[in-house]
Amino acid sequence: MKTNLKWLNEYLQPGLDLSEQAVLDLAQQIELTSVELESVGTAAAKQSGLVVVRVDSVVPHPDSDHMVITQVFDGQETIQVVTGAPNVAEGQLVVLARVGAQIIDRESGDLVTIKEAKLRGESSYGMLVALQEIGVADAVAPLDFEQGIHVFTEEDGVKPGDDALAVLGLKDPIIDTDLTPNRADLLSMRGMAYELAAMTNQKVMLPQTTVLSDQSESNAVVTVAGNADLATGYAVRVLGQVKNSPSPLWLQSRLWNAGFKPENKITDLANYWLLLTGQPLHVYDLDKLATMQLEVRLAKEGETLPQGEEEKMALRAGQDIVVAAGDQIVSLAGIATNPAVAVTADTTKVVVEAGQFNPSLLRQSARRHNLRSESSFRFERGIDLDQTLEVLDQVSAEMALLTKGKIVVGLSKFGFAYRAPETITIGRDRINQILGTDLSVATISAIFNRLALPIDEKTGQYTVTIPGRRTDLTIPADLIEEVGRLYGYDNLPTALVAGQSTPGDLTPRQKKIRASREIMESLGFDQAISYVLTTPEKATAFNLDRNRAVVALDYPMSSDRTTIRQNLVSGLLDDVAYNVARSIKDIALYEQGRIFLAQGENVQPEEREHLAGVLVGNVAESSWQTGEKDETADFYDIKGRLEVYLQTIGLDSNAVRFEQSSQHEAMHPGQTADVYLGSTYLGFVGQIHPAVLANAKLPAVFAFEIDLEAVIAHSQAPVAYQPVSKYPQISRDLAVLVDDSIDQQQVFDVIKANGGAYLQNVTFFDLYTGQGLPVGKKSLAYELTYQDKTDTLVEPVVTAAFEKMTATLTAELGAEIR
Numbered sequence: 001m002k003t004n005l006k007w008l009n010e011y012l013q014p015g016l017d018l019s020e021q022a023v024l025d026l027a028q029q030i031e032l033t034s035v036e037l038e039s040v041g042t043a044a045a046k047q048s049g050l051v052v053v054r055v056d057s058v059v060p061h062p063d064s065d066h067m068v069i070t071q072v073f074d075g076q077e078t079i080q081v082v083t084g085a086p087n088v089a090e091g092q093l094v095v096l097a098r099v100g101a102q103i104i105d106r107e108s109g110d111l112v113t114i115k116e117a118k119l120r121g122e123s124s125y126g127m128l129v130a131l132q133e134i135g136v137a138d139a140v141a142p143l144d145f146e147q148g149i150h151v152f153t154e155e156d157g158v159k160p161g162d163d164a165l166a167v168l169g170l171k172d173p174i175i176d177t178d179l180t181p182n183r184a185d186l187l188s189m190r191g192m193a194y195e196l197a198a199m200t201n202q203k204v205m206l207p208q209t210t211v212l213s214d215q216s217e218s219n220a221v222v223t224v225a226g227n228a229d230l231a232t233g234y235a236v237r238v239l240g241q242v243k244n245s246p247s248p249l250w251l252q253s254r255l256w257n258a259g260f261k262p263e264n265k266i267t268d269l270a271n272y273w274l275l276l277t278g279q280p281l282h283v284y285d286l287d288k289l290a291t292m293q294l295e296v297r298l299a300k301e302g303e304t305l306p307q308g309e310e311e312k313m314a315l316r317a318g319q320d321i322v323v324a325a326g327d328q329i330v331s332l333a334g335i336a337t338n339p340a341v342a343v344t345a346d347t348t349k350v351v352v353e354a355g356q357f358n359p360s361l362l363r364q365s366a367r368r369h370n371l372r373s374e375s376s377f378r379f380e381r382g383i384d385l386d387q388t389l390e391v392l393d394q395v396s397a398e399m400a401l402l403t404k405g406k407i408v409v410g411l412s413k414f415g416f417a418y419r420a421p422e423t424i425t426i427g428r429d430r431i432n433q434i435l436g437t438d439l440s441v442a443t444i445s446a447i448f449n450r451l452a453l454p455i456d457e458k459t460g461q462y463t464v465t466i467p468g469r470r471t472d473l474t475i476p477a478d479l480i481e482e483v484g485r486l487y488g489y490d491n492l493p494t495a496l497v498a499g500q501s502t503p504g505d506l507t508p509r510q511k512k513i514r515a516s517r518e519i520m521e522s523l524g525f526d527q528a529i530s531y532v533l534t535t536p537e538k539a540t541a542f543n544l545d546r547n548r549a550v551v552a553l554d555y556p557m558s559s560d561r562t563t564i565r566q567n568l569v570s571g572l573l574d575d576v577a578y579n580v581a582r583s584i585k586d587i588a589l590y591e592q593g594r595i596f597l598a599q600g601e602n603v604q605p606e607e608r609e610h611l612a613g614v615l616v617g618n619v620a621e622s623s624w625q626t627g628e629k630d631e632t633a634d635f636y637d638i639k640g641r642l643e644v645y646l647q648t649i650g651l652d653s654n655a656v657r658f659e660q661s662s663q664h665e666a667m668h669p670g671q672t673a674d675v676y677l678g679s680t681y682l683g684f685v686g687q688i689h690p691a692v693l694a695n696a697k698l699p700a701v702f703a704f705e706i707d708l709e710a711v712i713a714h715s716q717a718p719v720a721y722q723p724v725s726k727y728p729q730i731s732r733d734l735a736v737l738v739d740d741s742i743d744q745q746q747v748f749d750v751i752k753a754n755g756g757a758y759l760q761n762v763t764f765f766d767l768y769t770g771q772g773l774p775v776g777k778k779s780l781a782y783e784l785t786y787q788d789k790t791d792t793l794v795e796p797v798v799t800a801a802f803e804k805m806t807a808t809l810t811a812e813l814g815a816e817i818r
Helices: 005-011 020-033 189-200 249-257 265-277 359-368 374-381 388-403 428-435 441-450 476-487 508-522 536-540 569-580 635-649 690-696 708-714 744-754 795-813
Strands: 002-004 036-041 048-060 068-073 078-083 093-104 111-113 117-119 122-124 126-128 174-178 223-225 231-240 281-285 293-298 304-308 311-314 321-325 328-332 350-357 412-415 422-427 455-458 461-466 587-597 606-616 618-620 656-660 667-677 680-688 701-707 730-739 759-768 777-786
Touching: 002 005, 002 189, 002 249, 005 189, 020 036, 020 174, 020 189, 078 093, 078 122, 078 126, 189 265, 223 231, 223 412, 231 293, 231 388, 249 265, 265 281, 265 374, 265 388, 281 328, 281 388, 293 350, 304 328, 321 350, 321 359, 350 359, 350 388, 359 374, 422 428, 422 476, 428 441, 428 476, 441 455, 441 461, 441 476, 508 587, 508 606, 508 635, 508 708, 536 569, 569 587, 569 606, 569 690, 569 701, 606 635, 606 708, 635 656, 635 667, 635 680, 635 701, 656 744, 667 708, 680 690, 680 708, 701 708, 730 744, 730 795, 744 759, 744 777, 744 795, 777 795
Parallel strands: 223 293
Antiparallel strands: 002 174, 036 174, 048 068, 048 093, 068 078, 093 111, 093 126, 117 122, 231 350, 231 412, 281 350, 293 321, 304 311, 321 328, 422 461, 455 461, 587 606, 606 701, 656 667, 667 680, 680 701, 730 777, 759 777
């Protein structure tokens, strides 16, 4: 909320120091004691040289059909100014930016200096300006920029020579607070007055309360009905014979400094009292209501709320609270008004509404229709239920005074049942125990008094009465926090935590997760971070566990972010599509993150860490060297990188195996393998199905996804450096003839299992199925490397191990050694 400190000073005694440094010091104190601030300063910023002038003459420009030459008086001299403002006229009081003045360029936002200029041969010594050119935002300026310059009225009380920025309120210091949801009291000038008074040890002096004597409903022009489930209180008053017109300058300036656009006296006063008290108010033109009975009810089937020219918002039957005059929807309660009943310059009879609508239902409606207002913002966070009728009387009285209207006899209302004051009991000892202080009864009492919280203290026990404005104070801990922040967090004692100190370190699981990222990056992958929320189709497209229901959001932020992911590959595919669309052809991405698996209704989903990667395009590019060509990624590139990762992270490479799989619908059935560690399923690797890629217009994509939880559970101790053996290796080539039905992995597993203690590495290097082989047979070739790391290995030992292994191949797989 934007708080005007000059306005706020009207309610503080003796008042805040509004010098520039004092305001900055106050801002720091607010951040240390209360809430964070978005900004501190004035709307005028560093602008200068702006003065109120009187237009004494206006003559057409001899060489332009849209510009005029004016003579303006600034209280001391007459100045010639050429302007194209369409609304300039003799006798007006307007704003002049003198030669040498500095103003904000409306388009660039830069500070520019006004210079003497010749406009089509005529000298101009300054510029007549609109509010948008001197610090007032387009959204809150009373006139559109195209309508011309700002013109003061007689009621504004300005004269030639006055500092224009000062009289427009643009030099008033403004603090913009970033409020937490619990501090609804700071959404009003009254609440800010109490807060700053407590911080600076001042007294709050609010405007004198006006309570209208006629509280009878028997003579009310408009009657109301409703129930406490929708509104704990609802009341209206009627004003007649009003003369509505633009508001005086003091009212307009306070509104635009707070981010409100001035409209007219009736609407502006409702917004003014909203800012002053935090109580939302709405006004309707009585003559435009369909009936004289207003009802607070739930919307019915087929009802709509007009939004403008031929636009209507469909209301949710049985869920949206509305104010209705018969079949006419007057407003979506506390959120938006029907333009057909809005107050205009022609309005002579006004209905002023003050309600206490159900905050939960109102919040749901605002979210459902994506429609939030200053009123709904306050209703959602909680308003002071003790002041509603009082504010209605006060605003009605001021509207009658400002518009020269009359308050029609009779107050119509329902609800407003008596509310007993809320109290909280807490003791001095408990406060000091939690804060670690030794505050006296007098000190704590003084803090409660500064906060304007009525107390009854007996032998260190406090019974604190909670005013309606402090909806955030509900339990003793809240009062302890109030004492602590007013006493000063920086004044609280510091102490070391009792207990044995231990060195900070990562858990083994955390180390494995970090190591996974480091290994993937060492293999040439770049990290990607994808959205956790996706569509149901993408959430389940590449699942390792295919039998788990999805977890859907009740209130998704968009149609493509409705479901929590169950795999990482879908998100990586979106990242690939984003890069391909921007002409990035060679892509290597990985993601390490959580997936979420449903465990039934009203049960938190299971969260598991996964690791996934994708390869697209070339893994090696051609160069100027002869014979160096592009190398396009294939199944073996992604599989090889996964094998290196699994070995480096600490899995037993002898126990890792790959089995061809056609069970993954989104993967190519001929180029996909499931990954196992013994009997434990880890994940899959392969090419994504061409049909999936065709829909996204993507080239071939090779991917893997594994369950990182399973990898961590089975990984061995951290991989340590092994000295390079000084003893020589012995290599043997092996070619076997096997049936086509036998996978290479089966042959590989038999070799590894039976190769002997000195077999260090097995490399598959050839597959032959051509001419010269029997039908139904294929030839597989391997290089076997043997080494003894403690002694020189001799040929007879290698030969014996080799022959034992080949015999096993023949016996188990029917292999023929070639």
